[in-house]
Amino acid sequence: MIDRLRSTVGDTMGRLWAAVRSMSPRQLAFLTPIVVVAAVAGVLVLRTGDDSTVSTNDETPIARRRIVSTSKGVSGTSKKASAPSSVPEEVTSTTQAVAPVTDVEVVPIGTDSGGKAGPQLLPVLPPEPWPQGCCAPLTNLGFDSPEGAAGPAVAVKVSNAPEVDPHTNLHRADLIYELRAEDVSRFIAVYHSRAADVIGPIRSGRTADPPIIKSLGRPMLVFSGGNDYVMAMMEARETDGTLVRMLNRNAVGSFFRSDDRQQPHNFYGHRPGWIAARGAEALPPRRQTDFFGAGAGVNTVSGQPVKVSVDIGQSHSWWQWDDTSQMWLRFQHGRPHIDKDTGYQIGRTSVVILGTGYPPSPADDRSPEAASTGGGEAWVMTGRDYIHGTWSRANPDDTWHLTDDAGNPIALKSGPVYIGLTDVKPVIE
Known part of the structure; x- marks a missing residue:
């Protein structure tokens, strides 16, 4: 609008x-x-902001600076970026080598203030390989994060306004939730098993966030601020043990604004700084879904589609199956959804779409709140297979229970997961 x-x-x-x-x-x-x-x-x-903006009390303005590296001092990355001499060299990657790229697509990057794609170009690379092994709770794969299995779950509120595409290190989140925030969507990106330094752009918290992430255990929630109702609610949820808040005042120096985008689309932070400041107060995540080999059986397969289109608010995206990477590749704004610095396309082993409602938030009646308890229809793509069924979740402490049409539990294949909460039926082709 x-x-x-x-x-x-x-x-x-x-x-x-x-x-x-x-x-x-x-x-x-x-x-x-x-x-x-x-x-x-x-x-x-x-000069009006994007459609995902309601009145919030964001953090005190932070000095701008240019992003020079998304991985300084963090293991598990192979890309180097120019940096001041005070920035330490990154550590050699622990992931498997990336296969050579034969067909490189060049796509526009959306950085202009009008919500359209800007003129900058970046090559598109296949999804970054994930560490092999076992058994990270959110992927059932291995680790390359410095903290390992004992590290805390870090959930980050990430904007999905057109101006922020491409994102930074969204592709390294173990679990990505997508939900509505007014007309467009936002992400809750949950990090645990992968090394990732700079993450963003970060946006404000909403009332839907604590009920969604509570089943992780006691995660850290990183957000830029919120209105009075949301800020009071977040304080209460920290007091009752639901989450650990991470705002600029909690880790001064671990947040910054980049100089290549306009506010509010340029707010980023350093995950290692967050963990150093309050990581000891948060816990490793609990498993959120069933995986093959982790107590789940055989799926009743409904088909093997090649594409699934998802509408969450006015944000349209689609996932395309890729035989080479054995992943679902994400596209939005008519182009591959890639990492800002590396060009890696976002890929997921499992794409889980949950049908749900969006009643008004008690914090602001313009802000929809995803209903994340109860149940509804589920469309699950895991590996090459599509399984139709239902989801249920008795309360925010409960994890996601996925059941096929025959009443059997749905098991996901090991790998990173996307969960989209939508009130619009997806198109599966």
């Missing part, structure tokens, strides 16, 4: 300027007050 209004106002202001240039001095003197008022109104509209 904001984008359409911007376009209309921009066109109108252009026509107004052309008319003004053709007027006589006497006509200009008469119309000057009207033109000034119209111009001011137009500028205010054009």
